[in-house]
Amino acid sequence: MTITLFDLPSTLPIGAWSPNTWKTRFALNYQGIPYVTEWVEWPDIEPRCIELGIPPTAKKANGSARYTLPAIHDPATGVFLADSLLIAEYLAKTYPDAPALFPNNTLALQVLFSDLFRTKLSNRCILGILSAQARVMLPRSAEAFRTRFEAQFGARLEDLVPRGEAADAEWAKFEIGIGEIAVLYTKTEGPFLMGNTACWADLVAAAHAMWWRTIWGEESDEWARITAWHGGLWSRLLVSLKDYQQVV
CATH class of the missing domain: 1.20.1050.10 (Glutathione S-transferase Yfyf (Class Pi); Chain A, domain 2)
Known part of the structure; x- marks a missing residue:
């Protein structure tokens, strides 16, 4: 099955530009996990996430939920998930045979780097x-x-x-x-x-x-x-x- 990566579009030939979504795109490409991109315009992030049941990643100043990209949907497990680090942890655990993102138990050290x-x-x-x-x-x-x-x-x-x-x-x-x-x-x-x-x-x-x-x-x-x-x-x-x- 193929993962869907939700990303922000642009007018550029490459399409992708966001550093946060590039973290996830790099991870998927590096691990060789099949995926497709669904482009979500900036004002559509919140309604699209709510529609799909993608969880928020933070709170706004007024206390309401903030929805951000990247997000993924993995049909193999039914998981909808946002936040590049959480996605990386999920990919590492769900696809252990893929090239390691956090080899030798280095997750904590790499989070400090980030x-x-x-x-x-x-x-x-x-x-x-x-x-x-x-x-x-x-x-x-x-x-x-x-x-x-x-x-x-x-x-x-x-x-x-x-x-x-x-x-x-x-x-x-x-x-x-x-x-x-x-x-x-x-x-x-x-x-x-x-x-x-x-x-x-x-x-x-x-x-x-x-x-x-x-x-x-x-x-x-x-x-x-x-x-x-x-x-x-x-x-x-x-x-x-x-x-x-x-x-x-």
Whole structure:
């Protein structure tokens, strides 16, 4: 049976762009588990999840349920599940003969890595990427996305992009922040954190690199800047995982 991966569409040829859903897509591709993609527009995430019985992953500020992607449906077990880490744990337990995501009982350590990665992302650079995300979304998704975040920040998304010296300062913070992740890759022999074999943490790092490259564009100044950092780690990681970037 074939798993359904619920993902956010875009106007780009590759379709996929979200770092969180790329974590799950990488995992499915890496483990060789058959799947198909159901594209869900941004304003349709909540109603589609409720319709299918996909559980929420968090609570909104008002206490109501928040529904997010990625999500999967596995017809072999009847499971509907959201949250990239929970999905990875489910895949590891349900498909033990597939390549391991958490080898040698490393789940706890890899969760720490994932949490560290999230804390090292610069808020201002994230604000800057919001307008880039909106540009590649389908029109209805982009409108809803803009409405939410422009209300939250009280400004147009384009006005949140740092400029001039402020931009240089924020990019420097970003480089230093993810540099604390990059240094971990200097402590191992091989392209991955565990040497020559990829694990979940590598897929988390690669998913963010895919996000940056996809949203800003492979020929963009932003991606060129990132690929020049940390000995070329971020582009090299994607090259090492090139066989697992299919979108089906």
